[in-house]
Amino acid sequence: MIRQQLLNTMEVKGYTYNHISKQINCSEGIIHKFLTSNESIRFDIVLSLVKFLDPEKEIELLREYCQSITKPSHILVALEYMAINHQFDSAREIVERSKSFKNQDVKEATEVYSVFLDWKQGFISALDMYLAIEDLKINKSEFKVFLKIMEMYYFYIEKNFRATDSICLLLSKKINEIEGSNLFQYYKARFLQIKSHVELRYKMDIEKSREICSEIISLNISNSFLGFAYNSIALSYMDESLEKMNLYKNKAIEYFKIVGEQNVKGIASRFDKINAIKKNKINQIFICDEKDYLDVYINGIIKGDKERILESFTRFVNDGDYFLAKIPEQKLIEHYSSNRLIEAIKKAN
Known part of the structure; x- marks a missing residue:
């Protein structure tokens, strides 16, 4: 065909x-x-x-x-291509079909991607995925890199930016060791997508984050990665320009919708909250999700509750998300003169 x-x-x-x-x-x-x-x-x-x-x-x-495809080296790339484009059912079909292959690289690929797809398709939790990859015995250098990428995903999802950053530092060296591999660009893009958020939210290096996002966009690997890059760029403009933030946010949502990203509503909702906060147009009728630190902050604003605002700030800082912590931090400084308290919380973390 x-x-x-x-x-x-x-x-x-x-x-x-x-x-x-x-x-x-x-x-x-x-x-x-x-x-x-x-x-x-x-x-x-x-x-x-x-x-x-x-x-x-x-x-x-x-x-x-x-x-x-039946050639082993081509199977490996085809499997990753389907995965990064969120074609998980097709990737699963390749895994199942390839389990009968005697080629060692293909065997390892089926083991690694079986766990990855179980997680992406919701059959196991991120924690189960993390525990499962710990038990895999893998020899191929490319898949060792991918396992480390999966570990990075776990800590990122858990909002542990410090641990994510540590893995990023290791991966920055490991990625270059597989340069020349058919999988190099795909794994590099996976690494860069998380690295862009670490640079922005943990290290607060806005220009470095945008530079990484530009590299992801130039690689043009998949719509999923393009969406993630524009999402990071959008967030980076939170304090500089709401117009630019929303422009890039819309581009991100456009690409996420193409690949069927499950959390499109959640991503759009976060930017809606930031817009409302920055424009001082918070809806007083509000259902607070206690797991969402922005929700905790908004709840504090509505109630005029300093402790809730402080709780939001502390949670962001505990995760190492210093960029979004600026939202409650600014309010605490402006209205409650909490400079000393803020510095004490930062030092403790």
Whole structure:
């Protein structure tokens, strides 16, 4: 299907093999071989072909193509491609089909991605995922990196920015060790997406965070990563410009919707709360989620309760989320002259 679809597109658009070759930086012979036979070529070349010839049908065409791949090295990339594009059912099919393979790399891939997909599809909790990867015996360097990325995800989800930062420091070295691997760019993008938030929310290095997000965008690996990058950029403008914050927030939501991100409403809700706080237009009819530190802050504002505002600040600081801690911090300083208390809490953490 994919080959015929691309050949049809070539004919409709009047593209020659020479023209395509120059556009995707690949020899005419390799392109011709793939389109006119059943021979396989590198996955990244197939992806470039689809992105150039029929980008609107990228996921549809690649989903079908990935199910037909049998070469071990191509299976590994196809599996990751499906995962990063939130095509979890298709990724699961590749895992199940590949369990019969004797190739050691494929065997390890099925073990690692089985745990990852169990977590992403909601069959196990983040904690169960973290505990499960601790028991895996993996030899392939790429998958060792991916296990460390999964560990990073766990601490990020748990809002433990200090632990996340420690893993990021380790990964910054480990990632470079697999440069040249077919999986390098995918794993690098996974690493960078979390790194951007660590730089922003833990280290409060706004420019560094934006720089990392720009790198993610330039990699153009998947809509999911693009959404995450624009989400980080949007948050970084919280104090500088609500107009820019909302502009980038809308771009993030657009990409998240394409991949079916489950937490789109939660992401949009957080920005709605920040807008309301910054514009001093907080809805007095408000149901407080005690697990949401912004909710605790808003609840304190509505009630005029300094202790609730302080609780919000303390929770953010305990997690190492110093960037969002600025919201309750500013209120405590402006209205309650709590400078000494704030510094004491920061030092304690």
